[in-house]
Amino acid sequence: MDEEYDVIVLGTGLTECILSGLLSVEGKKVLHMDRNDYYGGDSASLNLTQLYRKFRPDQTPPTELGRDRDYAVDLIPKFIIASGELTKILVHTDVTRYLEFKQIAGSFVYRDGKISKVPSTEMEAVRSPLMGLFEKRRAKKFFEFLQGWKDEDPATQQGINLDRDSMKTVYEKFGLEPGTQDFIGHAMALYLDDDYITKPARETYDRIILYTSSMARYGKSPYIYPLYGLGELPQSFARLSAIYGGTYMLDKPIEEIVTDADGKFVGVTSGGETVKAKQVIGDPSYFGAGKEAEGGKVRVVEEGKVVRAICILKHPIPGTEDSDSCQIVVPQNQVNRRNDIYIAMVSSTHNVCAKDVYVAIVSTIVETDKPELELQPAIQLLGPIYDKFVSVTPLYTPTSPGTNDNIFITRSYDATSHFETVVEDVHDVWKRVVGTDLVLKKREVEVQS
Amino acid sequence: MSKQFQFKLVLLGESAVGKSSLVLRFVKDQFDDYRESTIGAAFLTQTVTLEDQTTVKFEIWDTAGQERYKSLAPMYYRNANCAVVVYDITQSTSLEKARTWIRELQRQADPSIVIALCGNKSDLSARRQVSEEEAKKYAEEEGLMWAETSAKSGEGVTEIFTAIAKKLPLTAAPSSRAGAAGRPGAAKSGVDLNKQAAGAGPNEPCNC
Numbered sequence: 315m316d317e318e319y320d321v322i323v324l325g326t327g328l329t330e331c332i333l334s335g336l337l338s339v340e341g342k343k344v345l346h347m348d349r350n351d352y353y354g355g356d357s358a359s360l361n362l363t364q365l366y367r368k369f370r371p372d373q374t375p376p377t378e379l380g381r382d383r384d385y386a387v388d389l390i391p392k393f394i395i396a397s398g399e400l401t402k403i404l405v406h407t408d409v410t411r412y413l414e415f416k417q418i419a420g421s422f423v424y425r426d427g428k429i430s431k432v433p434s435t436e437m438e439a440v441r442s443p444l445m446g447l448f449e450k451r452r453a454k455k456f457f458e459f460l461q462g463w464k465d466e467d468p469a470t471q472q473g474i475n476l477d478r479d480s481m482k483t484v485y486e487k488f489g490l491e492p493g494t495q496d497f498i499g500h501a502m503a504l505y506l507d508d509d510y511i512t513k514p515a516r517e518t519y520d521r522i523i524l525y526t527s528s529m530a531r532y533g534k535s536p537y538i539y540p541l542y543g544l545g546e547l548p549q550s551f552a553r554l555s556a557i558y559g560g561t562y563m564l565d566k567p568i569e570e571i572v573t574d575a576d577g578k579f580v581g582v583t584s585g586g587e588t589v590k591a592k593q594v595i596g597d598p599s600y601f602g603a604g605k606e607a608e609g610g611k612v613r614v615v616e617e618g619k620v621v622r623a624i625c626i627l628k629h630p631i632p633g634t635e636d637s638d639s640c641q642i643v644v645p646q647n648q649v650n651r652r653n654d655i656y657i658a659m660v661s662s663t664h665n666v667c668a669k670d671v672y673v674a675i676v677s678t679i680v681e682t683d684k685p686e687l688e689l690q691p692a693i694q695l696l697g698p699i700y701d702k703f704v705s706v707t708p709l710y711t712p713t714s715p716g717t718n719d720n721i722f723i724t725r726s727y728d729a730t731s732h733f734e735t736v737v738e739d740v741h742d743v744w745k746r747v748v749g750t751d752l753v754l755k756k757r758e759v760e761v762q763s
Numbered sequence: 764m765s766k767q768f769q770f771k772l773v774l775l776g777e778s779a780v781g782k783s784s785l786v787l788r789f790v791k792d793q794f795d796d797y798r799e800s801t802i803g804a805a806f807l808t809q810t811v812t813l814e815d816q817t818t819v820k821f822e823i824w825d826t827a828g829q830e831r832y833k834s835l836a837p838m839y840y841r842n843a844n845c846a847v848v849v850y851d852i853t854q855s856t857s858l859e860k861a862r863t864w865i866r867e868l869q870r871q872a873d874p875s876i877v878i879a880l881c882g883n884k885s886d887l888s889a890r891r892q893v894s895e896e897e898a899k900k901y902a903e904e905e906g907l908m909w910a911e912t913s914a915k916s917g918e919g920v921t922e923i924f925t926a927i928a929k930k931l932p933l934t935a936a937p938s939s940r941a942g943a944a945g946r947p948g949a950a951k952s953g954v955d956l957n958k959q960a961a962g963a964g965p966n967e968p969c970n971c
Contacts, residue, residue, distance in 0.1 A: 353836050396954075405956050411805055412838060414953045532954050541953070542841065549836040556827035557805060562834035 319345040319561075321747070322582050322589060324568060324596030327355035328544075328733070329724040331551035332740050333595055335407060336752065338558035345589060346555060347582070351565040353552055355597055356707075356727055359386035359543030359666065365624075369703040376701075379626070380668030386543030387624060387666065389705075390727045391658035391675035392736075393418050393537035393641060396528035399737035401538075406754040412550040416664055418537035419637040421529075423501035424644040425493065429633040429695065432501045432643075434529050449491055456488040456498075460522055476516040484515045492647075498522065500645040506654050506679065506729060507646060537641065537732070541665045568600055571721065577611065579720040593747055595722045598710035603726075613723060614710040620677055620729045621685035624703040625696055627672040631659055632697050638663040641731060644692045653679040655692040656731050671700075679729045680706060715746050722747050765816040768933055771842055772821045775868070776849035777860040778831050781883040784914035785849060786823050789924055794915050811921075811928040819928035821845075837871065845877040845927050852882045852911065855892040858901075865905060877930050879908040879923055886913040 320342040323334045331353075334346045352358060360368065362375035362382045375382065394400050394415070404410050421432040425444060433439035445453055464470045474484060485495050499505050503521035510518055528536030540546045556562055563584075570583040571594065581590040601613040630636045642657040649655065659674040660666050667673050676692045685706050693699070712723035725739050744752040774782040787793050790809040810820045824843075829835045848864050850857040861880060868878060880902045882893060895911065902909035908926060912919040 401956055408805065410956050415956060417954055538954055538956075542838075546838055549838040552836060553827060553829070553838065556829045559828075561831070562829050563832040564834045 317589070319343045319589065319591040320593065321345075322347065322591040322594045322596075324348070324582065324594065324600040325355045325724075326350075326353045326548050326552060326564070327597050327724070327727070328357040328548045328551070329736055329739050329743070330355070330595060330597060331548035331555065332403060332737075333724075333743055333747075334560055335409070335551040335554035335558070336740075336744065337747075338555040338560040339407070340748075341558075344555060344560040345563070345591065346552065346560055347563045347566045347568065347584065349565070349567050349600075353564070354545045354548045355599070357388075357390055357544060357548055359388050359545030361385045361387075365703065369705075379671065384662075384668045385666065386545060387673055388544045388660075388675065389622075389624075390544070391622065391656065391677055391731070392544065392727070392733055393539055393658060393731060395524065395536055395732040395734065396531040396538050397524060397536075398528065398732060398734055400733040402754060403737060403740070407551070407554055409550040409554050412553060413546055414541045415538040416541060416639075417532050418535045418539055418639045418641060418660075419663075420634060420640040421501070421535040421537070422634055422640055422642040423497055424642060424648055424692075424695070425497065426648075429631075429642060431635070432497075434534060444497055445491075445494055449494055452489050453494055456484075456490060457526075459488070460519060461526075463519065474515070476519050477514050479515055480512050481515045481518045482511045484518075485511075496645045496647050500654055501643045502526070504643075504731060507652055535641070539639065539660060539664055543664070543666045571601065573719065573721075577719050593720045593722065595724065595743060595747060597724050598712070598726055601712075601721070601723050603710045604708065612713055613721065614712055616708045617711050618709050619680040619685065619706055620709060621680050621689060621704065621706045622675055622677040623686070623689050623693065624705075625674045625676060625693070625699045626667075626701045627659075627674055627696060627698070628670060628700050629697055630661075630672055631657070631674060631695065633695070634659075642692070642695065643731075644695075649691040651678070651688070652681055653729070655689060656729070657692050657695065658731065677729055717746055765818060766933070767818045767820060768931070769820045769822060770844035770931055771824065772845045772847065772927070773824045773839060773843045774826060774847050774849065775830065775861075775864040776881075777851070777854075777857045778828075780849045780851040780854070780857050781914045782847075782849050783825055785847070785881070785883060785912060785920060786825060788914045788917055788920045790823070792917070794917075796915075809924070811925050813925070813928060817933060819931065819933070821924065821928075840868065840871045843872050843876055844931060845879070846872065847879050847881050847923070847927070848907075849881045849883050850893065850898075851884050852893045853884055853887050853890040858882075858893050858898060862901070865907065875932070877908070877927055878905075879910065879927055880905075881909075881923055882911040883914060885911040885918055886916045 321337055321344050323330050323346040326348040334344050338344050362385045365387050366373055366375045422429045423432050430444050433442045462470045502525045503518050525536050566584045568582055568584050572580040572583055572588055574580050579594050581588045598614040603614045634640050639660045644655040646652055646654050655678040657674055657676050659672055661672045662669045674696055676689045678688055686704050709726040711725050716722035722743050724743055728735055741752050776782050786807055790807045806822055806824045808820060808822050810818050812818050846868055848861045850861040882898050899909050910919050910923040912923055
């Protein structure tokens, strides 16, 4: 370990693996380490043994759940939005050749005590119980306005300025009812709370267009999902990194982040040996997250908490047309909360569990001192639960950009239902580490036919 | 009518036993004495034509160095139809490592995987530390195919890959495997991210 590297990456979560892959492709000499003996960190998918070891160390998995190796249970529930930024990175880096994707079968929203499908076609929209007849006409005008919008053509803008007018103004212009606003803002624009309403409409516009174009791409829902679980994503980017010369070491406890007298990064100590590098990138758990500051520098701060319940079911979720996979958004207004509750469900169709088993993860941002109770309005939609694993996870964010000390820290995985914010973090860290914007180039792949 | 089958083949073995050289010889019929670890190759492919005109296309995955610190991802073994576990006949410890890899394969890979144990560097037999008998006996006990090869001279290389091709189960309908890189059963329903938006129906086959 006496070599010197350009970058040491700590933790093999998705954010770190994408960065490691892109940096290796760029020609940087990368050493990538993880304290665990498996890939993925917080974005790993676990088999039954690993799942029980994590949540119930004193218990072995029940045999009736089937073979251990059939399971890949995600710790963080997220789907890939089909036309989103992660898809772009997957395609540009060509790691798609290691992965296979399937659609998520349906996207649903909770309203007035029941679950309804978010319409994916005009036919579904006409039949949808989410809106009355007149409201449907108003909504149609609203969506036609969004689809027809051209920045350079004032005739398409109907007097609205997306960068100045608030979303509230836009909703009011089309006379949309509060229930419809809820549905648009939470089930389509995927906002977790209502803060967006008073902000300029541009971002909401972008999010709705992303949703509808993703929906149009494969048909059933705006989401796709990798076979064998989300844990395949970091593994595929790790392979990309290794192919371009990145060195991988798992099962390496990290004892110390070594800095010089000015606090600048020098190296990382593992197993009593210090490896030197110019820069270090890592997830918050390698930089004091969850620990008392021992007189040293506070590098990460907690920004809030997410509560997640992994629920093992023996049936599809009632009211979802027996979908083999789905997302259900429970908007905050519907259950008197500030933040939405999400349900993300996958099954054996995605090779993540045994046949006739369904894995639903219910999650939300913690608002009270009884987080598990906050999930109840969504949990009760699931029907009988075979087993449930609950975790409350703090969300950490770095205190400094790292440009002064060459220590670059990524953010925890948030409560959103997709990977858009993960990719934002990748872009952000890249810019801080490399000094220029991340430009995705199509790489040449050496494959003979 | 000729049939085409596609299989995923993974390489395993200690560093510097000649895994990449073996593939380079098989795929490009080249050899480089001072070859450094493979850079930039996701995987290589090569086709073997059997006597009955059946063609077997291997999608060959190299370790990309991830074996060095015991950091091979489960993805590497996933849906592998066959494995070539390589040792160096001039290094007895490399056979010990090969045994460890074979145990790992038996634990992680599909139970039906076809495994070939391959003693490389047969051109250096003057420095031999592993006898043919010892390796052959072990292979027989474990039910593995076995051969000695020289990536340098080319001796035995095509033969071992052809032997593997013959041993693979060529019974599945060709379409269920071809084009799906050894992900049987899943090929038809996947979505293809490389296709551009509109018109891509839900039943487009994956072209990975």
